[in-house]
Amino acid sequence: MDSPSLPSPILGDAPPAVRVAVVEDDCACRTALAHALQSAPDMRLQWLASSLTEAMKALQADTPLDILLLDLGLPDGSGLDALAALRLRWPEAVVMVSTIFGDEAHVLNAVAAGAMGYLLKDLPPSTMVDEVRSLHAGGSPINPMMARKLLPRLADKASETTPSVREAELLRMVARGHTLDEVANAMGVSRHTVRTFVRSVYAKLQAATRAEAAGAAMRQEWSHAA
Amino acid sequence: MRPDASRLGFWGWIAGAMLAWCTSGALAGEPTDVAPAHLTRADAWASPDGTWDPPHSLQESSDAVLSNTTPWHAVDLPHARERSTVSTAAQANAPPEVWWYRLQVPGNALATTPQGPRLYIPRWQTVGTAAVYANGRLVWQSHGSRVWNGFNRPVWVDLTGDAPPDAPLEVHVRMANLQGVGGALSTVWVGPAEALSTSWRLRRLLQTELVAYLRGAYLVLGVFALAMWFVRRSRGEVGYLLFFLLSVGHLLATLFYLVDMEALGVPDAWFSWLTLMGSLGSSVCSFFLLCLMQGQRFPRLARALLVYFFVIALAALPLWSMPHEAMLPLLRLALLPPALVVLSVAITGAWRRRSWPDVLLAGTVVLSFPLAFHDLAMQRYRISIEHIYLTPYVYMGVFTMFLLAGFARYQRALGAAEQSNAVLAERLAAQEQQLQITHGRLRAIEREQTLLHERQRLMREMHDGVGSSLISALRLVEATSDAPVDVAQVLRECIDDLKISIDSLEPMDADLLALLASLRYRLSPRLEGAGLMLHWQVRDMPPLPWLDAQCALHVLRILQEVLTNILKHSRATDITLSTATAPRPSPDGNGADGVLVCVRDNGRPFTPPAPEALSPAHRGLSNIRTRVQVLGAHCTWSPSDVPGEEGSVFTLWLPLHRQ
Numbered sequence: 001m002d003s004p005s006l007p008s009p010i011l012g013d014a015p016p017a018v019r020v021a022v023v024e025d026d027c028a029c030r031t032a033l034a035h036a037l038q039s040a041p042d043m044r045l046q047w048l049a050s051s052l053t054e055a056m057k058a059l060q061a062d063t064p065l066d067i068l069l070l071d072l073g074l075p076d077g078s079g080l081d082a083l084a085a086l087r088l089r090w091p092e093a094v095v096m097v098s099t100i101f102g103d104e105a106h107v108l109n110a111v112a113a114g115a116m117g118y119l120l121k122d123l124p125p126s127t128m129v130d131e132v133r134s135l136h137a138g139g140s141p142i143n144p145m146m147a148r149k150l151l152p153r154l155a156d157k158a159s160e161t162t163p164s165v166r167e168a169e170l171l172r173m174v175a176r177g178h179t180l181d182e183v184a185n186a187m188g189v190s191r192h193t194v195r196t197f198v199r200s201v202y203a204k205l206q207a208a209t210r211a212e213a214a215g216a217a218m219r220q221e222w223s224h225a226a
Numbered sequence: 227m228r229p230d231a232s233r234l235g236f237w238g239w240i241a242g243a244m245l246a247w248c249t250s251g252a253l254a255g256e257p258t259d260v261a262p263a264h265l266t267r268a269d270a271w272a273s274p275d276g277t278w279d280p281p282h283s284l285q286e287s288s289d290a291v292l293s294n295t296t297p298w299h300a301v302d303l304p305h306a307r308e309r310s311t312v313s314t315a316a317q318a319n320a321p322p323e324v325w326w327y328r329l330q331v332p333g334n335a336l337a338t339t340p341q342g343p344r345l346y347i348p349r350w351q352t353v354g355t356a357a358v359y360a361n362g363r364l365v366w367q368s369h370g371s372r373v374w375n376g377f378n379r380p381v382w383v384d385l386t387g388d389a390p391p392d393a394p395l396e397v398h399v400r401m402a403n404l405q406g407v408g409g410a411l412s413t414v415w416v417g418p419a420e421a422l423s424t425s426w427r428l429r430r431l432l433q434t435e436l437v438a439y440l441r442g443a444y445l446v447l448g449v450f451a452l453a454m455w456f457v458r459r460s461r462g463e464v465g466y467l468l469f470f471l472l473s474v475g476h477l478l479a480t481l482f483y484l485v486d487m488e489a490l491g492v493p494d495a496w497f498s499w500l501t502l503m504g505s506l507g508s509s510v511c512s513f514f515l516l517c518l519m520q521g522q523r524f525p526r527l528a529r530a531l532l533v534y535f536f537v538i539a540l541a542a543l544p545l546w547s548m549p550h551e552a553m554l555p556l557l558r559l560a561l562l563p564p565a566l567v568v569l570s571v572a573i574t575g576a577w578r579r580r581s582w583p584d585v586l587l588a589g590t591v592v593l594s595f596p597l598a599f600h601d602l603a604m605q606r607y608r609i610s611i612e613h614i615y616l617t618p619y620v621y622m623g624v625f626t627m628f629l630l631a632g633f634a635r636y637q638r639a640l641g642a643a644e645q646s647n648a649v650l651a652e653r654l655a656a657q658e659q660q661l662q663i664t665h666g667r668l669r670a671i672e673r674e675q676t677l678l679h680e681r682q683r684l685m686r687e688m689h690d691g692v693g694s695s696l697i698s699a700l701r702l703v704e705a706t707s708d709a710p711v712d713v714a715q716v717l718r719e720c721i722d723d724l725k726i727s728i729d730s731l732e733p734m735d736a737d738l739l740a741l742l743a744s745l746r747y748r749l750s751p752r753l754e755g756a757g758l759m760l761h762w763q764v765r766d767m768p769p770l771p772w773l774d775a776q777c778a779l780h781v782l783r784i785l786q787e788v789l790t791n792i793l794k795h796s797r798a799t800d801i802t803l804s805t806a807t808a809p810r811p812s813p814d815g816n817g818a819d820g821v822l823v824c825v826r827d828n829g830r831p832f833t834p835p836a837p838e839a840l841s842p843a844h845r846g847l848s849n850i851r852t853r854v855q856v857l858g859a860h861c862t863w864s865p866s867d868v869p870g871e872e873g874s875v876f877t878l879w880l881p882l883h884r885q
Binding site for chain 1: 718721729742743750
């Protein structure tokens with residue numbers, strides 16, 4: 001029902017522009033992002049918000065989205081609230097968390113809550129747009145620190161959320177410093193395919209998190225009923 | 227209904243207590259209107275008959291006791307014939323003295339009752355035999371030996387069939403005894419069992435049964451003490467053994483009060499010897515027990531007492547064919563010296579210690595002397611033989627006092643143990659508190675130390691890394707006019723520095739590969755941006771337990787510096803980072819295990835200048851050396867070992883364990 005969105009079907013030669021919205025409280029970053037997106041022909045910036053309140057309001061408007069670039073630390077609340085609202089309003093849309101370096105723990109929490117990628121704020125504008133494109137195409141980024149944290153988090157979960165052999169191998173290689181391109185080479189798959197593996201891992205993390213939350217809620221209900 | 231009890235003198239109070247028990251319930255029997263006859267007068271006659279055995283009936287009596295010519299003379303009961311001569315060996319084999327007593331019982335005492343009439347003689351005593359006749363017929367006679375003849379058991383004879391109801395009855399008592407030893411007969415009671423049984427029972431209880439019960443109980447305690455001594459004998463607690471011996475001694479000493487109407491089965495001489503040993507042994511045990519309990523030491527006295535004990539024990543052995551009947555009084559005198567020793571020790575101890583158990587014990591020992599004299603007087607017929615022998619109660623008193631003293635000591639020991647426990651608990655609590663305070667202080671110091679180290683580390687990082695990058699940026703911006711400005715590049719380096727500093731704080735679990743992976747993730751955009759190919763040839767490595775945040779940052783900075791140098795100065799196109807395990811390389815190698823990180827490039831070969839020659843411009847290089855030194859690591863630069871290829875190899879060796 002709320003499975004991760006699939007890449008939009010490509011219709012004919014001219015694919016429709018990717019509809020992107022940005023929630024970012026830092027003015028310079030917001031401006032830089034807006035510039036980068038507007039200068040890419042295959043991107044369409046739907047709206048910009050600088051606070052949670054603005055973002056919630058914009059989400060209710062009748063402007064469909066493919067990708068939401070979301071800053072987690074907003075002045076009036078957590079970006080995770082906007083993430084939840086987006087999943088209700090535009091279930092097909094994908095969230096990409098924009099973050100500063102060294103914040104892997106928060107990024108991973110956001111992924112567990114439904115985000116499918118992250119964007120480092122200090123990337124050059126062109127690289128940023130590439131990342132958005134890759135995410136829209138169904139791939140997800142990952143880094144060694146996240147891979148290291150993901151391995152134990154998924155290892156002891158139920159069978160349906162344990163990573164496949166390839167996914168586990170991917171996580172191990174990334175954790176040891178190999179790039180996704182090197183992993184793709186080693187596995188004999190394309191750069192894009194290996195990124196879809198990452199997304200599948202994220203989907204499993206989200207499923208495991210939901211199951212955990214449901215279990216916790218059920219336990220709480222039982223203990224209340226008892 | 228207790229006429230006899232009033233005669234018990236100062237035992238009246240015990241009698242009163244017992245009476246409450248005796249008269250309540252079935253023991254008192256059914257009430258009856260028939261009053262018993264208390265015979266306090268009798269006719270007496272010393273017969274010339276020289277036979278021990280009493281005739282079966284008075285008609286058969288060889289001395290014609292029923293003859294009208296018998297010279298009876300009236301006596302008051304109790305009647306005692308005093309010892310007239312000193313005991314000699316000759317007496318034992320001479321024919322006995324025979325005394326007859328004749329008593330008249332009025333017919334009204336013999337009225338018919340459900341239980342029938344009884345004859346009750348509270349006590350008779352002599353060295354010899356006794357027999358009782360009713361209307362000329364033998365109804366009771368003593369058995370056993372002449373010495374141990376059941377003198378301490380009241381005579382209780384059922385007259386049913388021997389005394390016709392409501393008719394007067396003539397009772398004769400025959401006593402045959404050794405020449406000159408004397409004898410005594412108490413008053414005599416005749417009447418219905420209902421009226422007499424209470425006083426008979428009370429007397430029997432006080433004279434024998436109570437003594438037997440208490441002796442039995444104390445013997446059990448003695449056996450318990452013996453078991454205690456046996457279990458704990460390795461600790462040398464001889465007090466338990468003494469306690470057991472005391473209980474046995476007391477039992478033997480009081481045994482002859484319990485002799486019943488039948489023969490003993492032990493030769494008289496041995497029985498006497500046993501009771502003597504019991505009395506003597508009790509005194510010796512009391513002495514040692516007193517010394518032990520009161521912590522007194524009389525080594526010479528103790529030796530003398532032991533020697534005395536064994537001498538008497540040997541001398542009194544019946545093997546020497548001495549006539550024991552004659553020797554008995556003399557041997558009784560032998561008990562006096564040890565008793566006096568015990569008395570003096572008990573008094574000394576009580577005086578020294580002045581604790582109530584010791585005073586009570588000494589009091590009991592002191593009291594034992596008048597009581598013993600009372601018994602002696604009874605034995606010599608100087609006082610009424612209707613008294614009760616008190617020596618068994620003296621023994622029991624002494625024993626009870628020892629028990630009390632032991633109990634008091636036990637109580638004190640318990641109290642002391644409790645107190646020492648409390649003191650221990652208090653001390654423990656105090657030490658715990660002290661420990662907590664110390665712990666708290668230590669923690670505070672540790673925290674301060676950690677903060678200090680962290681501050682120093684950050685300062686250094688700011689100074690070497692971000693700080694210097696920012697200063698470079700400032701200089702570049704200031705000199706904007708002539709130099710090609712790349713402020714963005716400097717800022718990127720600055721951000722990289724920051725990223726690496728932050729990465730070093732990530733817990734790495736001693737995993738060097740994770741550290742290298744984060745370094746690559748941070749630096750590869752810049753390397754790739756500069757067109758450098760980074761080849762990653764890492765393999766699994768053993769964990770480095772010393773790899774904390776601070777050390778991780780040293781490793782990161784060393785490699786960052788090396789990679790940045792290659793990027794800036796070597797014009798290389800390929801960089802290969804590989805890892806391996808290896809011992810510490812020569813020349814200062816000592817064979818210690820470690821890991822190698824090699825960074826190989828294909829650029830301009832790099833030869834590091836000698837440390838002395840380092841200019842401020844080579845600050846990066848000197849930083850590397852300092853950090854390597856801090857880590858206890860080792861690093862070298864060497865020309866590429868691939869033939870026909872330019873470039874250089876940087877090798878960083880890290881130890882598995884840091885000293």
